[in-house]
Amino acid sequence: LAMQAGALLAHRWGVPFETPEEMIGTMVTVPLPDRLGTTAADASRLRDALLREHDIEVPTFAAPAGLAPGLSTRVSCQVYNDLDDIERLADAVGALS
Numbered sequence: 001l002a003m004q005a006g007a008l009l010a011h012r013w014g015v016p017f018e019t020p021e022e023m024i025g026t027m028v029t030v031p032l033p034d035r036l037g038t039t040a041a042d043a044s045r046l047r048d049a050l051l052r053e054h055d056i057e058v059p060t061f062a063a064p065a066g067l068a069p070g071l072s073t074r075v076s077c078q079v080y081n082d083l084d085d086i087e088r089l090a091d092a093v094g095a096l097s
Contacts, residue, residue, distance in 0.1 A: 001081065001082070002024045002026055002075070002077040003021050004083060005028055005030075005077055005086040006028040006029075009075070009086065009090055009093075010031070012090040012094065013030070013031075013032065013033045013090070013093060013094070014033065015030065015033060016031065017031075026078060027074055027077070028075050029072050029074045029075075030072060030074075030075065031071070031072050032046070032060065032070070032093065036071055036093070036096065037071055038062060038063070038070055039069075040061070042062065042071060043060040043061050043062045046060045046071065046093075046096065047059065050089075050092055050093070050096075053092075054095075058074070058075060058089060059073065060072070060073045061073075073089075073093075
């Protein structure tokens with residue numbers, strides 16, 4: 001599910017997803033669209049908006065210093081998650097500006 005989630009989210013958001021499948025367990029990190037910002041404050045605003053407006057709790061973070069600027073999210077795929085949850089996240093991020 002984590003591999004499917006990474007591929008689906010990257011496709012829906014128009015971002016690259018190049019993590020090899022053998023490096024993915026139950027979590028996957030996916031870049032967020034550039035339009036959502038690049039700073040830790042942007043990541044915090046996005047995380048709060050997803051929780052407040054869409055009832056989705058997912059970590060969002062800015063790239064560490066020295067890497068290309070941008071935001072990412074880390075999706076944890078557990079037994080209680082399914083592809084519908086991933087679609088819901090994709091839609092929620094797509095609705096934010």
